[in-house]
Amino acid sequence: MGIDFLPDKPIYQQLIDRITGDIIRGTLIPGEKLPSVRDYAIEAGVNANTMQRVYKELEQLELTETKRGQGSFVTEDESRIARLRDEMKEQLVTSFIQSVEALGFTTTEMTEHLRKRGGEND
Amino acid sequence: MIELKEVSKKYGGRKALDGLTLTLPQGKIIGLVGENGSGKTTLLKLIAGLLTPDSGRATYGGSKITRKIASNLAYMPDTDLFYPCFTVNQLFDFYDTQFADFNPIKAKEIAQFLAIELDSKVKSLSKGNRGRVKIATTLGREADYYLLDEPFSGLDPMVRDDITKGLIRFTDPERQTVIMSTHELKEMEPLLDEIVVLREGRVIAHEAVDEIRDTHGKDATTWMVSLFREGR
Numbered sequence: 001m002g003i004d005f006l007p008d009k010p011i012y013q014q015l016i017d018r019i020t021g022d023i024i025r026g027t028l029i030p031g032e033k034l035p036s037v038r039d040y041a042i043e044a045g046v047n048a049n050t051m052q053r054v055y056k057e058l059e060q061l062e063l064t065e066t067k068r069g070q071g072s073f074v075t076e077d078e079s080r081i082a083r084l085r086d087e088m089k090e091q092l093v094t095s096f097i098q099s100v101e102a103l104g105f106t107t108t109e110m111t112e113h114l115r116k117r118g119g120e121n122d
Numbered sequence: 123m124i125e126l127k128e129v130s131k132k133y134g135g136r137k138a139l140d141g142l143t144l145t146l147p148q149g150k151i152i153g154l155v156g157e158n159g160s161g162k163t164t165l166l167k168l169i170a171g172l173l174t175p176d177s178g179r180a181t182y183g184g185s186k187i188t189r190k191i192a193s194n195l196a197y198m199p200d201t202d203l204f205y206p207c208f209t210v211n212q213l214f215d216f217y218d219t220q221f222a223d224f225n226p227i228k229a230k231e232i233a234q235f236l237a238i239e240l241d242s243k244v245k246s247l248s249k250g251n252r253g254r255v256k257i258a259t260t261l262g263r264e265a266d267y268y269l270l271d272e273p274f275s276g277l278d279p280m281v282r283d284d285i286t287k288g289l290i291r292f293t294d295p296e297r298q299t300v301i302m303s304t305h306e307l308k309e310m311e312p313l314l315d316e317i318v319v320l321r322e323g324r325v326i327a328h329e330a331v332d333e334i335r336d337t338h339g340k341d342a343t344t345w346m347v348s349l350f351r352e353g354r
Contacts, residue, residue, distance in 0.1 A: 002286075002312060007341035010332045011312050041290050045283070046312040047151050048295045050332075 002045020011046060015054045016061075023063060023074060024085055034064065034072040123148055124169055124187075124267070129178035130323075131164055138164040140323035141178065148266070149295050151313055154303040155346060156320035162303040163200070165320070166269045169301070170197040193222060196265040200272040203252055203259075206245035210238055210255055217259050229262030232292055236284050250281040257285050261292045268293065270302035274310070282306070286313055311342045319346055 003018070005011050022028040034040065034055070041051040055072055058064045062080055064072045075081065100110055124146040131139040139161045146152060146169075154162050167173045168180055171191040180187040182194070205213060210233060217224045233240060236254040238247075247255065253273075260268060274282045290313070293300055304310050307317070311331060319327040327349055334345045 002283075005312060005341075007344065008335070008339050010335040012332060038291065042287050044312070045286055046290075047315055048290055048293075049150070049315055050312070052295075 002043070012050050012053045012057070015044060015046065015051070016057055019054070019058060020063060020084060020088070023081060024088055028074050030074055030076045030078065030081060032074045033070075034074065036071060123183065125179075125181045126165075126168075127179045127181075129168065129175045129180055131161075131168060131173060131176055137323050139168070139175070142320075142324055144318065144325050144328065146299065146301060148299050149297060150315040151289070151293075151295070151300045152302070152316045152318060153307065153310055153314040154301060154318050154320065155305070155307050160320040161323040162320055163271055164323075166197065166271050166301070166303060169267075170195060170269055172197070194265060195267040195269060196221075196260050196263040197269045198256060198260040198271060198273060200275060203244055203256055207243065209241050209243050210247075210258075211240045213244060213255065213259060214240075214262065217262065221263050223264040224262055225264055226262070228264070228292065229258050232258040232261055232288055235291060236288060250277055253277045253281050254284060254288075257288055261288060266298060268298065268300045268302075270300065272303055272305070274304060274306050282309065286310075289313065307346060308341070308343045314342070317342055317346070319349060321350070 003014075005014050019028070019034075028034070035043065037051045037055055038048055041048045044051070055064070055066075059066055059072070062077070063075055063084065065075055066072050126142055126144045129139055129142045130137065142161070142165065144165075154165065156162055164173065168175060169182075169187065169191075171187050171189040182191050203213070205216065208216065214224075214226050214229045214233075217229070218226050230240065233255070236258060238251060238254055238258065242251075244252065244255065257270075257273065260270070273285055277285070289300060302310075311317075314331050316328065316330050317334070318325055327346075331342055334340070334342055338345050340348070
């Protein structure tokens with residue numbers, strides 16, 4: 001039922017991550033209307049208060065805009081979305097570097113491996 | 123707001139509630155958890171005005187809770203539906219005569235949402251569908267408080283999912299409060315704002331779900347298990 005949540009992170013935070021992920025992937029496009037708080041809560045199987053908090057925080061992050069009487073919409077500010085993409089890349093790279101350093105791999109061997117894998121993926 | 127101060131209740135020699143103190147705010151979905159015999163049902167019945175405390179004070183909006191609270195509060199026991207010979211429609215009509223705040227249009231909308239046939243007789247329904255009708259009759263009332271005793275027990279995952287969705291769809295978190303006892307904490311956690319843990323008739327913890335995850339870094343179930351291990 002609903003979404004499977006990870007145990008160690010607040011549920012509202014996981015829902016924010018899910019929606020920002022949809023914006024980065026393009027599943028949600030700039031200017032697109034989000035479901036109502038109630039409808040999204042039913043779909044996700046979460047409390048409407050939790051969903052309300054998610055929508056409020058997304059608005060504070062300027063990723064969505066609330067239009068009076070119409071609901072919430074994904075921002076049309078492309079530079080904000082570009083910034084979100086950069087923030088996400090930064091996050092991914094930071095956690096990658098932390099893991100790599102913890103295991104003691106050198107920069108040279110990792111960049112070499114990444115280049116090899118990158119070639120396969122492109 | 124519902125407030126309980128130093129409330130005790132005995133059945134014979136056994137203390138079901140033992141000096142329990144608890145404040146239940148409005149506009150939340152609150153889960154009541156604890157082992158069998160920890161006092162969950164007694165607490166719900168006491169809030170519903172079906173039991174009176176032996177000692178201590180139970181108040182609703184500042185005044186003492188009596189049976190009259192039933193006009194603002196919908197209590198759903200864990201027992202099966204009465205009136206097996208009624209059709210769902212007749213059952214709704216009956217509730218309409220009993221509760222001033224019962225809204226037949228809302229009840230029918232809930233029944234429709236849960237795919238219940240209004241002409242079916244209660245006795246011919248499956249256990250799962252009786253569970254769905256039960257929640258429809260309860261949420262069909264425009265109450266300030268909904269008290270649900272084990273709304274999910276013995277029901278399959280599809281019915282549990284439907285009841286959860288019905289609860290989100292047909293209660294208004296701005297003004298209505300849901301208090302429910304449950305053993306399915308893992309499954310119900312995303313639905314809850316707050317969790318009250320009972321042990322031997324006392325509240326051993328009362329926290330917001332987000333706080334549990336933020337400050338303790340664990341989900342509600344792991345947190346609850348650790349409370350019991352620590353023997354607080």
